[in-house]
Amino acid sequence: MVKKSTKELERVTIRFAGDSGDGMQLTGNQFTRTTALSMNDLSTLPDFPAEIRAPAGSVYGVSGFQIHFSSDEVHTPGDKADVLIAMNPAALKASLKYIENNAVIILNKDAFTPRNLRLAGYEEDPTQNGLLKGYQVYSIEISRLTQDALTDIELSHKEKERCKNFFALGIVYWLYTRNMDPTIEWIKKKFAKRPIWLDANTKALRAGRNFAEATEQFRTAYKVTKAKIKPGIYRQITGNEALVIGLIAAGEKAGRNIFLGSYPITPASEILQMMAVHKNFGVRTFQAEDEMAAIGSALGASFAGDIGVTATSGPGMALKSEFLGLAVMTELPLVICDIQRAGPSTGMPTKTEQSDLNQVLYGRSGEAPLAVIAAKSPADCFHAVYEAVRIATMFMTPVVVLSDVYLANGAEPWRIPDESKLPPIDIRFAKPEKEFAPYLRDEYTLARKWAIPGTPELQHRIGGLEKESITGDVSYDPDNHDNMVRLRAEKIQRIRDFVEEPEIYGDGSGDVLIVSWGSTHGTVLTVVEQLRAEGKAVSFYHLRWLSPLPKSLKNYIHNFKKVVVPEINLGQLAKIIRSEFLVDAISFNKVMGLPLRVTELKEAINELLN
């Protein structure tokens, strides 16, 4: 037996990569689950192609999954991986730009055939020609060893080949001294009705671990100890899962049915699929004939007393814009979840971007202000959408929730809230009265009351035509229109009095203030933590509401020598900051379909500090 040692590490980033059909997302998710149960803090980033089954062996068909875990806090899925598991030459080729220069690379040696090398566009075998110099390469016959482990199982050669991801997972479990029980339990449940696969996958997993333990190739196993996290009960959650649970919770708290009208679109389809499962919460889901019908049905449901919700991505948002104007005009509650993806047009459906900010703020005819809230992490999607429902019903307004591909598919531990302590969602319904005035407003919120069809005496007509203040009758009166345009804008501003203001991270003055929004939160926080630890005068203000903008930002924004706005677009928030606060805000932007990297942002801030 080879003598082996165990070494403790503070943080590790692992990337799994293989063909779309190799089960890399499953492998990554299993490792994530086990890591979470081992009480590390973590963040993940699945990175897969839009093609369902791209030709095997091609670079564009590579599916990747990155996980960053630590005994300390984790805010991002990691810039570059310390460890790469590459199931074929294409996976190696596609992943080299995402890994550290001295990364550990575990390869499936059997997949490095002349045919696969050619498919990946390698003229020579990269494991032989020095291309991988500097990396710590472990070339392992993963396919053959998997076949060997499954000799007594009656599956075809091809079928056994499909178990190789579990063999690879077994190796990684040994390397990071992980308990395999959660995955074995999972396999038992998943393949309960197909015992032969249950047996095969379990054997492959164990064989991988046993191999890693026995082989002379690996001499050290690593251990990442438990993270110090806030006490509570945790679970792992993706952004889309959090959004779904948040909507259901909001419906329960409001005592109204959630009506989700939606049309399939990547990366929002999952929301419709998951909501459809939870009909026993009174959730109503309707797969409409198109994006317009999706939001139209949601708005109709809101008129009739449900909480209308629709979920989509950028292209769908564009199709819905006329309805958003109608929702603004008719002052009905509506929640629109925009899970942003790289655009314009079809763009890159499975890649992340923050480029719908302008669209959701301005993409409508006329003066059509609405509220916009952005989630900052996968788990935060729960709180963002819950808050959106609260404000939509309180202010009788459409509210857009901005998430993105990274948040939707990424996962992190979620501290499960005490459902009894969620903020109340109190709705003001109109009560039967003889002289009902549909556009009479609340003194503080400026919201009109919700008058639901079926309620006696409250019959009224609403629509897209301009309304006379108070009566709601159609009006072309010039003064009335001017007044109504201002009232609708003012109503949105009043939201600021009823939501939590962001807090500045760091000092109230200094050299650099970073202002950010949405999913860049983790990257910016990591950068600011590091820079402050180095003694730099850098502070951080993260926007939760993009409309209305918070009151307190103006108290700080002029106290810094420089204001930097990092975004995954060409400076959409930066322009707003410049125009709203008259500061020379600097836009830091990268639009690669990927989350911003800590190293790049840090470098940029350091340059500004010098």
Add this chain to the structure above:
Amino acid sequence: MSDKAVQEKKAEKIDFGSDQDVRWCPGCGDYAILAQMKRVLPDLGIPREKTVFISGIGCSSRFPYYLNTYGFHTIHGRAPTLATGIKLANPDLSVWLITGDGDGLSIGGNHLMHLFRRNLNINVVLFNNQIYGLTKGQFSPTSPVGKVTKSTPYGSLSNPFNPVTMAISASASFVARTIDRDTKHMAEIFRRAVEHTGCSFVEVYQNCNIFNDGIYKHLTDSETKLDNVLYLEDGQPLIYGKEKDKGLQLNGFNFEKKEIQSENDVSGLHVHDENDPNPGYAFLLSKLSDTKGFPAPVGVFRKVESTPYEIKFHDQIRMVTEQKGKGDLKKLFLTSDTWKVE
């Protein structure tokens, strides 16, 4: 009940009109439709607060403002989407959808088609005047080929839609047609549309006296009307004509005209069957109005029983709730592996 009491009862009849001034052009066919709607609604026994009128954009779509019910004047072509949401959120509401040939068949054609196929219990009334009125006179999807309008100064090139054919093809479970000037017939058709459980579609031939005056003149003038209109009656042979002297018989996929001189001549005529499960006959019948030399049928083309979507929708929710038990938020939060940090 004494005569006096009956009179008082009538006087008490609920007025479905709103306090808004009606703003259609004087002489517009829409007035007649509104008048019949106001006449029919009080007889249905459905209270005003449970009645909702939804419309899109166009002259017809101003309709909801003139009724004291709940109303939603939405956006161009999209009324079916809102109507769907309303009906699904509260199936107890009696939902009417008012649309026109441009709103319903052009910009909103897709939605209307899906409304029919789903079969929500909604009453759709499509005012067909074969022209865009509110935008002041462009050809519509029901305008005939060659139609000269402001946007087709040399004549329209596109083939028209026949709304009834379209509704039958898209599996609407109740399909009917009536004419603005034929008020009693219209009232009867509205009543039957409401009685039907499922999506009811009513096309109303409506005269636009400003931009398309007289297109239905041959169907409404007392001189020519009876020779050009075929009144459909369930279980009765297809007979029309001022003297009831013309009948229709089916020969393969074609209708043929037959002169009726004696009672015996009626025997070979096709007998109208609204409930024919095969939509083929209703489809052929719908094409008559496009066929030169044949009468335009009015009345109920097709009426078949089919469970409305909203019933299935809520039944499924009930079934899932019974199977899984009422949702528990706490359990939902915990539906995944959890771990405790102390």
